[in-house]
Amino acid sequence: MLLRYSATSPFARKARLGAAVVGAPLDLQLADTVDPNDTLRQQNPLGKVPTLVTDDGECLYDSRVILTYLDQVSGGGRLLPKDPKAMIATLKLQALADGLMDAGVLVLYESRFRAPEKHEDKWLDHQRQKMARAIEALEANPPAIDGNIGMGEISLACALGFLDFRFGGEWRANHPRLVAWQEAFAARCPLFAETAPR
Ligand SMILES: N[C@@H](CCC(=O)N[C@@H](CS)C(=O)NCC(=O)O)C(=O)O
Numbered sequence: 001m002l003l004r005y006s007a008t009s010p011f012a013r014k015a016r017l018g019a020a021v022v023g024a025p026l027d028l029q030l031a032d033t034v035d036p037n038d039t040l041r042q043q044n045p046l047g048k049v050p051t052l053v054t055d056d057g058e059c060l061y062d063s064r065v066i067l068t069y070l071d072q073v074s075g076g077g078r079l080l081p082k083d084p085k086a087m088i089a090t091l092k093l094q095a096l097a098d099g100l101m102d103a104g105v106l107v108l109y110e111s112r113f114r115a116p117e118k119h120e121d122k123w124l125d126h127q128r129q130k131m132a133r134a135i136e137a138l139e140a141n142p143p144a145i146d147g148n149i150g151m152g153e154i155s156l157a158c159a160l161g162f163l164d165f166r167f168g169g170e171w172r173a174n175h176p177r178l179v180a181w182q183e184a185f186a187a188r189c190p191l192f193a194e195t196a197p198r
Pocket residue numbers: 008009010011012033046047048049050062063064098105
């Protein structure tokens with residue numbers, strides 16, 4: 001399996017951690033999402049990372065589909081619990097952490113793709129408020145510190161790592177339960193440190 005990725009994408013990090021958790025070997029190939037000649041756009045019409053090329057040559061996206069695929073090919077029940085209640089809780093946690101990252105990516109792209117005089121503060125505030133509400137909700141109800149490492153936990157770890165990398169780790173000051181949770185996650189998942197963006 002080949003993962004098209006970028007070293008700074010928190011969504012690509014999800015795919016790398018998911019593969020490590022289920023023990024699936026993954027070849028890595030950097031992708032340039034702004035290069036129209038990169039084959040990424042043939043592999044994924046959306047031109048986004050992560051995109052996984054399976055051993056059968058099928059191209060899979062996005063990170064949620066990739067993690068579900070990795071779970072299936074490794075027998076199921078590792079990244080996505082089979083128990084219906086636990087499955088919904090995992091998917092909901094993933095949706096919240098992914099939504100936090102989506103809002104953060106939109107904030108970043110405002111300065112990447114628009115000149116400073118065209119920045120729309122109303123839009124940026126709208127996205128920042130989503131991020132703030134998401135982090136509050138996660139602090140109020142973090143996953144069990146020693147629970148299963150599934151796609152929800154992986155997404156949360158990548159979201160916190162993304163906040164560290166792109167937003168100066170400001171979240172740490174007021175979210176002690178998440179700080180403790182992230183430390184415990186890093187201790188149990190060595191690839192988390194290895195895949196840290198820089
Ligand atoms: N929902 C997607 C989000 C992926 C995403 O937003 N990736 C960003 C990098 S962090 C990207 O490829 N951006 C390039 C673009 O939007 O053109 C997933 O879960 O994989």
